[in-house]
Each structure stands twice: as C-alpha cells, then as structure tokens.
Amino acid sequence: MSAEPASQPAPAVEISGLSHRFGDHLAVDSLDLTVAPGECFGLLGPNGAGKTTTLRVLNTLYPPQSGTVRVFGLDVHTQAMAVRRMLGYVPQQLSIEGALSGRENVSWFARLFDVPRRERAERVAEVLEIVDLTDAADRLASTYSGGMVRRLELAQALVNRPALLVLDEPTVGLDPVARDSVWARVQDMQERYGMTVLLTTHYMEEADILCDRVALMHLGQLRALGSPAELKTELGPDASLEDVFRHFTGESLAAAEKGGLRDVRGTRRTAQRMG
Numbered sequence: 001m002s003a004e005p006a007s008q009p010a011p012a013v014e015i016s017g018l019s020h021r022f023g024d025h026l027a028v029d030s031l032d033l034t035v036a037p038g039e040c041f042g043l044l045g046p047n048g049a050g051k052t053t054t055l056r057v058l059n060t061l062y063p064p065q066s067g068t069v070r071v072f073g074l075d076v077h078t079q080a081m082a083v084r085r086m087l088g089y090v091p092q093q094l095s096i097e098g099a100l101s102g103r104e105n106v107s108w109f110a111r112l113f114d115v116p117r118r119e120r121a122e123r124v125a126e127v128l129e130i131v132d133l134t135d136a137a138d139r140l141a142s143t144y145s146g147g148m149v150r151r152l153e154l155a156q157a158l159v160n161r162p163a164l165l166v167l168d169e170p171t172v173g174l175d176p177v178a179r180d181s182v183w184a185r186v187q188d189m190q191e192r193y194g195m196t197v198l199l200t201t202h203y204m205e206e207a208d209i210l211c212d213r214v215a216l217m218h219l220g221q222l223r224a225l226g227s228p229a230e231l232k233t234e235l236g237p238d239a240s241l242e243d244v245f246r247h248f249t250g251e252s253l254a255a256a257e258k259g260g261l262r263d264v265r266g267t268r269r270t271a272q273r274m275g
C-alpha cells in the first residue's frame, strides 16, 4: 500500500484575488499574498496603499467583497468566529480604556476572547509580565506613557495566545527606546510560542531587522515581495530598504512619515481624551 502523501500545513495567511472598494475608490486591487506559519511578515507602503483595509478583511472586520482570505485554512467570511479565536490584533487607534487599570483592561479582553475563567487571572498576569507591566498593572491606564499603552495593547492581543498576531503600526509615535521595547516583546513571544506575526510599519529600518519577508503595496496593488535582503540586492549593492520603498512607490519616506505624524497626533489626541 502506498504511503499517504504528507499533508502540507495550511499557510498562516492566504489572500487570493482580494479587492476592496470604498464607493468608487479601489483601496485594494486584486491582491495575492501568502504568509507562512512562524513567519514575521511586513506589509509596507505609503499612506493610503491599502494596508489597513487588507488587515481589516483579514481580521473579519470587513467582509471580503471579492477574492478569498484564509487564516490557517479557515475562511474569514464563512468561518469568522474560528478565525477570530486564532487572531490577536493591535489596531492603529488606541484600544484601551483609560479609566480601568492595566490588569482590568487585559482581563476584559480575556473575557471577550473566551479565555477559560479558571485560567484568566494567571494568563493576564503572564502577559503583563511579558510586556513588563507587572509593577504598573494596578495603576489606571490613563497614567501610562505612550510606550506603556502600546505594550498594554500588546498584552491584550496576546492574552488568548493567538497563532497569528496582527499589528497595525504598533510603534507609531513612540521614541526609539519604547519602539525597541515593543519589538523585543513581539520577538520574545514569537520565539516562545512559534507565533506568526503580520505587521505594518512606516519605519523601514524596523522592517529590515524584524521581518523575514516584506510586501510593498502601492495604490492597492502588490509592487514587490521578498526578504529585505533579496529586495535590496535586486536594486543594487548599497541599496537600503528605504531605496526599495522609493523605487517601487515613487514616494519619499518623508511623505509617508508625514502621514505617520498625522497618526501620532491622532493617537495623542485619543490619549488626551483618555486621560
């Protein structure tokens, strides 16, 4: 009897022919993308490239208008609840409640994501420890610095031990030390639990260091795909990932960062409202 062929593990993310319109505007245009399990994958591109829209379809927030999106083989449209259980998501906008303590914020997410009641307190303490917020856990979140708020959001996203962690510009508006601290936690989690990470960032040096592969999007379309090293080598011996970005989008990073600053101001306004 011939042996059964070994079945391939499903990709962590499989996007085929995804398009998404807002009225007449085509925000995502026939996107095909596959992310392997365990990979750290960066979705890059200037403001308005379609990155957040893609993540929102993936996160089951928007139903796919055309094409298919699967997370570990599960269809985001027909198996949305099962997909949500596999996901941790840190959105661009702040998602924490300033009038609750750090611990209460994470506990609330643990309830929301069906972490069994008996395990909740322990899991909440575990993720607060991972993001180095144990000492501050019982302070109101409105007293946290920007970096602490981002680390708290990371703790929220991690509390259900997601197989896929989706981060939409998690370090925007943070100083370099706080940014490093967020990424160190993400890498630690990835190593500990073999998590797949899909992130967007406007910081090319971060993408270069952190990501196994990156996709460059522009005007809703995929323009380049590969490891940072491959993309840089294709462009020239001394090319940086910023050069690759400029080459494929025709935009300067300064323009992209201008949008980033807009986001920072928005983030800060939200933080002020919280506090």
Ligand SMILES: Nc1ncnc2c1ncn2[C@@H]1O[C@H](COP(=O)(O)OP(=O)(O)OP(=O)(O)O)[C@@H](O)[C@H]1O
Binding pocket: 022, 025, 027, 045, 046, 047, 048, 049, 050, 051, 052, 053, 054, 259
């Ligand atoms: N809810 C919406 N209604 C109308 N247009 C939208 C909506 N959300 C996004 N868009 C438009 O779709 C396009 C893609 O937006 P998206 O937020 O996905 O881009 P992005 O690559 O994430 O940009 P950024 O880096 O600024 O976050 C943009 O032109 C944007 O203005």
